[in-house]
Amino acid sequence: MSDQVLERGEQRTLDIDPDRLLRRVAELARIGADPMTGGITREGFSAADRQGRTYLMDQARTAGLAPSVDAAGNIVVRACPGSVGGEAGERQVLMMGSHLDTVVNGGRLDGAYGVLAALEVVQTLADSGLDTACEPVAVAFANEEGALFPQPFWGSMAVAGRLDALPQEPADHHNRPLREALRRAGGDLDALGSACWPAGSIAAYLELHVEQGPVLERSGNRIGVVEAITGRTVLTLEVRGSAGHSGTSPMAGRRDAMAAAARVVLATENLATERRLCRVATVGRLDPHPNTPNTIAGAVRLTVDLRDTDVWRMTGAEQVLRRMLRSIELSTGTEIEVVAETRSDPVSADLRLRTAIEQSADALDLTHEVLPSGAGHDAQVVADLAPIAMIFVPSLGGISHVPEEDSRPEDLVAGARVLLRTALRVADGTVL
């Protein structure tokens, strides 16, 4: 479909069904909901998650679509039954989606909104009978959050063929094997390789998501066009000093691990504030020993989380932090051991897809702005395989991963409309 077709008005009437989308968002939000807090708990591969997955597949079937489950437990919704992994020579796929699983006591929109909007777009296109160069496909990636089984991005990693990065026999926090939970969800650990999509089979991946931050609400813009998903470095630090009596140990000569850890917290904050070496820097966890009021701390474990959209800035910030740690060691008489737990590189959104999103928002008279994604998303993993882009809608109060997470219904509808229009532009093969 070229703009010529657009001018002929054939697509001007093509629209998602807003009521159907909002009804599904509300219905899915009842699954795993805590009546007391209003929070939603659908940890990946839990019983509630399975219910959510069943809901999605029922909705897809009722819509006349063909849902299937791949070996990794991802739900793939196509207009007609097809091979789950895609095969060379078939029509390229325009993949859209997100995840259905949540954190513990999370919100109703993170992930779920993107999946239901993708379903809405695939259903709208299927019902329209339009013949597109790319096949629109909706995907619900399994276990994105990693709340129960600590393998976040499990499903998208399998789709992208990053099996070497996944454990052989994953287990949850209670040492229960993923193998069994995956089987109950329709997957098969022994056939994980079959969930991988071949290179070239996916033309593009689009993910619609709530912003989970305050940028759009503050600016008043309706649509966010993600320029990049931030990279993340997580360091675990162990500060070692000497425990002692808080009343009898003179201040001179102390090796106070807590005082040293406090300096590490401030040095970390300073990286992003005064020094502006990375976008955000956080110490989110502090674990002192022995953690009693009248004892000087002998050791403190803490985590440092650094994020930026530029890999060189992340490397630079970490180098500066390590130098600051050396000087904290010297001034406090402590030793600080640093272990890198996670390093994920920033991932850029495809410029052509970004432009298509902006044009779609313009066509719908929706104001938009370019912004980074501070949170991780399945899109950053699928980027190994295909060009990706993300669309954000405003989050009320800029909050997420909490029961209060919400967005205005008109913004949810607007985001899905931008997804549909962008999908039309991409699926006709003129954007890429």
Ligand SMILES: [Zn+2]
């Ligand atoms: Zn999410």
